[in-house]
Amino acid sequence: MRRAPRPAGAARRRAPGRPRGPTAARAAVRPLAERLQKVLARAGLASRREAEVWIRAGRLTVNGRTATLGARVAPHDEVRLDGRLVRAHAAPARARAFVCHRSPGEPLRTPADPGQPAAGQTPRTALLERLPRRSGRRFIAVSPMPRPDGGLELVTSDGELALHLQRAVHSLRSEFSVRVRGELSAPQLEGIRGGALDSGAQLAVERCEAGGGEAANRWYALTVRGASGRQVRQLFERQGALVSRVLRTQLGPVMLERTLARGRFRELTQAERRALLPGPAAPPGG
Known part of the structure; x- marks a missing residue:
């Protein structure tokens, strides 16, 4: 039996709750689009902060247009860094995290112009370049020690994990070994325990x-919360101490074992990861 023709001017009935027009298009796209810096971090290409620096510098484009802060991208969008295609939405390789024993003065990355090594010396491979690398991923150091110093370094190829740790490090208890020339006086030790910085x-x-x-x-053994290696050096120098070396020996629950020789590294254990990031927010993997 044929359906009776719809009278002229009558509106077509639509199923209840089903959006149409521009609203429907936005509803379909919204779950897929994410902030550009979040996508790059999850892919292990940069930390969110580093991605924001790239955006401000105009180094990133989305579909041929210079990206701006707050830009959102979907899997079908074309993202480029300095003109080179970035596989931001590609299925990432398993992220990894390492505990490293950094030698004093050892570079994290090889500088753009390393220069010539001194006579009788062989060029040193930078710490992060010796770690086992997965395709498309780069390593991010969490609260790295200054170049003259060394000790425990925590690095990861997981941008999301790096962001969590960079936030958590400000409340973590750390231990440092500080080498100074001569013995510190009681007033100097009291000043250091006071914790005041130049700022x-x-x-x-x-x-x-x-x-x-x-x-x-x-x-001298120092236990302090939320301090960087640079702040520890300043804390001692502010009291007139002549500091020659600062070594980090513990960061939160992660310790630098005596069995881990200088220049060596090991993977962060699942127990250490859970202790660093308690609760369900801890990113999986590693």
């Missing part, structure tokens, strides 16, 4: 005590 900021110092020494050098 007026205050570090939460829990312990600072002598740890032995050799010849004119003395080592």
